[in-house]
Amino acid sequence: MTNVIHNFNAGPSILPAEVFEEASRAILNFNNTGLSILELGHRTKTFQAVMDEAIALVKELMRLDDNHEVMFLHGGASTQFFQIPLNILGENDLAAYTDTGVWASKAIKEAKLFGHVEVVCSSKNEGYTYLPKDFTIPKTAKYLHITTNNTIYGTQWQDLDFFYRSGVPIVADMSSDVLSRDIDFNKFDVIYAGAQKNAGAAGVTIAIVNKELLGKLDRQIPTMLDYRNHIQNGSMLNTPPVFAVYVAMLTLRWLKSMGGVKEIEKINNRKANLLYHTIDSLDVFRGTVMKEDRSKMNVCFVAINEQLEKEFINECQKEGMVGVKGHRSVGGFRISLYNALPYESVEAITDLMKDFAQRKS
Ligand SMILES: *Cc1c(COP(=O)(O)O)cnc(C)c1O
Numbered sequence: 371m372t373n374v375i376h377n378f379n380a381g382p383s384i385l386p387a388e389v390f391e392e393a394s395r396a397i398l399n400f401n402n403t404g405l406s407i408l409e410l411g412h413r414t415k416t417f418q419a420v421m422d423e424a425i426a427l428v429k430e431l432m433r434l435d436d437n438h439e440v441m442f443l444h445g446g447a448s449t450q451f452f453q454i455p456l457n458i459l460g461e462n463d464l465a466a467y468t469d470t471g472v473w474a475s476k477a478i479k480e481a482k483l484f485g486h487v488e489v490v491c492s493s494k495n496e497g498y499t500y501l502p503k504d505f506t507i508p509k510t511a512k513y514l515h516i517t518t519n520n521t522i523y524g525t526q527w528q529d530l531d532f533f534y535r536s537g538v539p540i541v542a543d544m545s546s547d548v549l550s551r552d553i554d555f556n557k558f559d560v561i562y563a564g565a566q567k568n569a570g571a572a573g574v575t576i577a578i579v580n581k582e583l584l585g586k587l588d589r590q591i592p593t594m595l596d597y598r599n600h601i602q603n604g605s606m607l608n609t610p611p612v613f614a615v616y617v618a619m620l621t622l623r624w625l626k627s628m629g630g631v632k633e634i635e636k637i638n639n640r641k642a643n644l645l646y647h648t649i650d651s652l653d654v655f656r657g658t659v660m661k662e663d664r665s666k667m668n669v670c671f672v673a674i675n676e677q678l679e680k681e682f683i684n685e686c687q688k689e690g691m692v693g694v695k696g697h698r699s700v701g702g703f704r705i706s707l708y709n710a711l712p713y714e715s716v717e718a719i720t721d722l723m724k725d726f727a728q729r730k731s
Contacts (some may be wrong), residue, residue, distance in 0.1 A: 376715040378705045379693030380521055380668060381546065381567035386710045389620045396616065412612050420616050421605060427622035428576060431630055432555040441577045441597065442605040442615050447545045447564035450577060451477040454541055454560055455484035457597050458583045459512055466490045466511040466538065471498045471520035472699065473543060481515070490514070497700070498523040500660035507536040513559060513583075514538045519547035521567070522697040524670030524704060525663040530557070539583065547667045548576065549625060550709055551635045559583055568667070568708045570618030573611040625709060634709050641707045641716045642666035648720040652727040654678055658702060672702035679703075682726055691719055 377384040393407075400407040403416060410417055421442070428440045443449070459465050463485045467478045469492035481487045488511070491502035498520060507514055514536060519526040527533075530553060533540050539559035548563035555561060559580040566572035579597050593599055599607050605615075628634055646664060649655045649671050658670045673679040679702065686694045696702040705719065 374690060374718075376689075376691045376718050377693055378691065378707075378711070378715070378719070380697070380704060380706045381564070382572045383567055383693070383706055383708050384710045385570070385617070385621055386624045388624055389617060389710075392620050393613075393617050407613055407616055410612065412606060412609050417612060418606075420612075420619050421610065424615055424619035424622060425605065427619065427626060428578070431549060431622060431625060432578070434578065435556050437580050437582055438556065438578050439581050439597075439601045441579070441600045442610060442618070443575045443577050443600060444573075444611060446575055447473070447543060447562055448476065450543070450562040450575060451480040452483065453577075453595050453597070454515075454562070455481040456589070456591060456595055457579075458560075458586070459485035460587050460589070461485050463512040464488060464508060464510055466507050466514040468492075468502070468514070468516050469494055470501055470517050470525060471523050473521065473545070474515075474517040477515055477517070477543060485512070493525075498525065499658055501525050501527060501663040503532075507533075507538055509537065511538045513541045515541045515543070517543040519544070519665050519667050521546040521668050522700060522704075524659050524665045524668045526665035526667065528662065533557075539580070546706075546708075547665070549622075549631055549634070550638055550667055552632045565614065565618045565621075567706075570621045571614045573614030574618055576618070621710075628709075637713060638666050638707060638709065641711065641713055642669065644713075644716050644720055645669050645705060645707065648723050652723060654727045654730055655723065658700075667707055669705045669707060670696060670700070670702060672696075678730060681730075682723075685722060685726060686719070689718070689722055691715075691722070694719075 396407040400410060425440045465481050465485055466488050469475055469489050478487055488508060490507055491505040493500050493502050534557050541560040542558050544561050545563045546567045548568055550568055561578040563576050565574045565576060584598050649657050654674055655671050658672055673682055683695060694703050694705060696704040
């Protein structure tokens with residue numbers, strides 16, 4: 371590798387350089403134990419300290435109250451699609467779901483296995499390029515499920531008050547924007563996020579549950595899927611994904627050292643503003659999402675024709691800018707601006723965009 375790589379991948383995605391350095395040292399010799407983190411027993415004091423710190427950092431960075439339990443689980447965010455209704459949705463209960471993208475619709479499909487589901491809004495007819503507004507949320511719903519940031523389409527709920535006011539417990543898939551903005555996390559009864567987008571390496575999922583919702587059903591829940599067992603055992607019910615938890619812990623430590631969620635949000639805003647401003651000011655590019663719903667994590671746009679699209683992708687490749695291509699289902703470009711992406715990377719790609727536009731006009 372010679373040149374600087376700018377990594378705009380949507381997930382797994384960029385992590386802080388410090389995290390890579392520390393994690394690679396830990397593979398050779400973890401905390402001067404003479405052992406690799408990969409050969410360390412998960413029941414050792416040394417690893418227990420890692421898990422404890424990871425859980426404590428999530429609580430601290432999100433300012434969670436004592437009702438909210440933090441778990442590090444296996445199975446990805448996709449397992450949460452069914453683990454949540456399995457634990458909290460009775461077969462005669464109703465759950466409200468917002469259909470704002472492929473991930474949301476996968477969550478809907480799984481919930482239907484366990485109870486009644488009402489899809490309260492959908493933007494599918496418009497290719498998920500906006501977020502529906504002013505729909506009704508049934509008061510009788512056991513919970514309302516939202517996807518706070520739709521990774522594939524580049525939409526993100528900016529006004530969460532609408533959901534807070536519903537009075538219905540909120541369950542949120544925050545896989546691609548967790549810890550990226552300063553919101554009141556205690557307003558949510560369940561939060562889940564695959565770590566590989568904004569919080570660490572692939573292999574572990576952060577799940578946060580208001581414990582008051584648990585233990586209310588008479589359903590039999592398999593041991594490994596019952597949240598109460600994971601809480602009681604401090605996310606060590608079985609062998610946890612030791613290395614992934616460690617990398618998540620390092621990433622959380624880094625976030626704390628950056629000043630936490632409030633400070634990272636300021637940087638994230640600057641990055642998103644620069645990129646959207648550049649898209650809007652150049653004739654060759656066009657944003658694909660309704661402006662008020664634009665995501666600050668995944669920025670989706672197209673070039674005005676296919677030829678230019680191909681050319682720009684090629685130029686990105688030459689300049690060491692990776693992960694610029696849109697999701698295979700939507701095409702165009704998608705630039706992910708997760709916490710660890712430096713402002714300089716956004717400057718680099720916007721400079722290239724401006725230069726490209728000048729040459730092509
Ligand atoms: C990536 C993603 C998922 C799927 O995550 P896995 O950990 O691969 O199961 C779910 N929801 C959203 C919003 C995502 O971005």
